Amino acid sequence: MKRALHKTAGTLLAALGALLLVSVFLDLVPGDPIDAILGEQAREADRAELRAALRLDEPLPVRLWIFARDTATLELRSSVPPFQDRVFDRIGDALPNTALLAGCSLLVALLVAFPLGLLAGGRPGGTLDAAASGFAVVGVALPRIWLGPLLILIFAIGLDWLPVSGLEEPSGLVLPSITLGLALAAFLARMIRASLLDATSEDYVRTARAKGLSERVVLVKHALRNAMLPVLTVLGLQLGALLGGAVITEKVFNYPGMGTLLLQAIDRRDYNMVRACVLAFTLAYVVVNLLTDLAYAAADPRVRARR
């Protein structure tokens, strides 16, 4: 109970901190938001009126209070003309899409990373290890802004199997998931290999081998399970980042998720939308961290006992 209270208080603090930081930085951005919204050719009367409508003349605490009030009642609207977009409706549309993409890329990452990590870690120094490590380096290094269009060229245009962009068809998920998943997979595979190597030098692995267990059972049942803790940590962090909207991948694939929403809000200087997106990201991050904690307990009985 006390733990739950602590967690909730921590979440609220994190959200508040993120909100304050973003608001302060939005204020520090050089240039007049009025120019960005109305364009250069706007007349003085319209500029003054918009400035008043955006409450840009009021101090930051007042603007934050209004934001907090509208957020609490879920009545928050976009802060640029026509002031009509309902912010939480937009986030409600985008967040599940981003969660779906994050889930699918995680799946891709796991499907690729585990076999690779096991192959590489099982026989360190072998040809397979070199190949898997090579893949990992390439996968981490390839920029998504390049990999995305390349995948589109091959699978959507060349082979004509998949749509180029969008999510009108469920198959629109495939390429963005692969783009995001491959980079993550490369990273994870290296992680799995490293912690597997650590684990195989432990006493219990030697014991297991001495018992005459097959190499497969030793690796998967004894070593891998113990190697999971650092991998889970990385996974949790990466999933949090994925939920923060994989901005570039979402833009390349025109994916209707949080990254696209945030980018558009920044383009339009829609401060309310930007703040709300950041709030959503913070909450998503905290929730994922909570889930990672739970996964720890499942993977390692010692964590369970400590509670």
Next chain:
Amino acid sequence: MRRLLSPTLLLVASLACSSATSRGDHVVLAVDAPPETLDRRMALGLNAMRLTSLVTPGLTRIDSTGRAVPDLAASFEARDDRTWIFRLREGLVFSDGTPLQAADVVATFRSVLDPALGSPHRGAYGYLRRVEALGPLEVVFHLERPFGAMPVDATLGVLPAALTGPEHLDALRLRPIGAGPYRVGGWDGGDTVWLEPNPRYFRGAPAGPLEVRTVRDQTTRILELRKGRVDLLLGAVSPPLLPALREDERLRVEIGPGAGVSYLMFNFDDPVLAKREVREAIALALDREALARFKFKGAATVADSLFWAEHWVYEPSVKRYRRNLERAAALLDQAGLPLPPDGGPRLRLALKTSTDRFRRSIALAMASQLAEAGIELEIHPLEWGTFLGDVKRGNFQLATLKWPAVIDPDILRLAYHSESIPTEASAWGGGNRMRYRSAELDALLDQGREASDPALRRDAYSRAQRILAVDLPVIPLLHEDAVGVIARRVRGVELDPQGSLESLARIRVEPGADR
């Protein structure tokens, strides 16, 4: 695990049926950002403006020469310089079947002027004193002051009088009712706007529906076009990509005159740049034809004025500057900037520009051209907000900027009138960032603004353009052409200098021409 498997199966199953299907009459236009609203009174973004004109046309529209011509109006005239009368076409109806009459026009304009609506264009229409209906077909506008460009402002989209109140704003944002070629078939505020032919359109309904799809990334837009999922890209293509697109046999690349013009501006507060000889020498040192050919891949024309050649006030007899390094050298000598014996530059200048990669590469090309005339140009790319802030406050020597669309010549007043010099008191508004002052030009610009007779306006602006070409407060660099990349199956797209989409209402689709 089973829960994870089912989406995977779903994906594999859908692979089989995802290849491009024939869409028939249905044409897809890709845009770079979704409109923020389809209510013309509230719209600010370019895409919103262009789409609203397809659904809710106004009394006038802007033709390809930049002139306001009758659209819903049958005719208009100035009774005196403060009274404009518009006569509506007979028998107009909105897409829902209700008649469109003078009362609807009056209600639309009054709603924009009403602070309760909160239109961002209220200030722009501040010169209107009264708008009244004279019978069902005539509307009269009483102006506070003479304003010759009033017909340009009459492009405001006409809405049914009953829907103009603030209480209908949310409904009109997504589904405005107008008398245009299309009506809104569906839009949820997101990435795709469905437009359906309006069978009651007075020029006849378009052949098929138009899907306006947002594709944010330029590379992806082009890949969608090559896949056949998108038929049209109007604008929104960067010139370096044109050669590759010209090679694709399923596509046509069309180029027409564009209303956008890039320019190099001088700060008159700088003692060196205040000398006319120096400005002329820079104009003579630049090779703008090379910029058009190599940087824009032919999709630009050398500019001698802010107006494109077909514009109704374009003045062909202005002083023109083409590359002439000898003459540039003579002018610099005359200005007291001789070539130093140590081989250094005659003159060092700093150019501020935005961080956009394409703009920066143009700035670099200009620097190397000026270097051949002994002028060393240092380039300072700045983030847009900082850049604009510096330019407004006069914190620059040279800067490059672009007018996205020069439509009515009254824009010259914003750009060059001494009253348009940004100051602290005007909150740094106004477009005369050069701090250029000419009493003769000011008088001509006032005359052009106040005259209601187009011939008088044209005369004033012709003379103004001749003065500007001699005084050179800016060097107009290039008119950036309107570019369209069009699937072969779509016929009849006419590129518009300002990017208007009106010709889409007249396109035809030839099935089978795309593969």
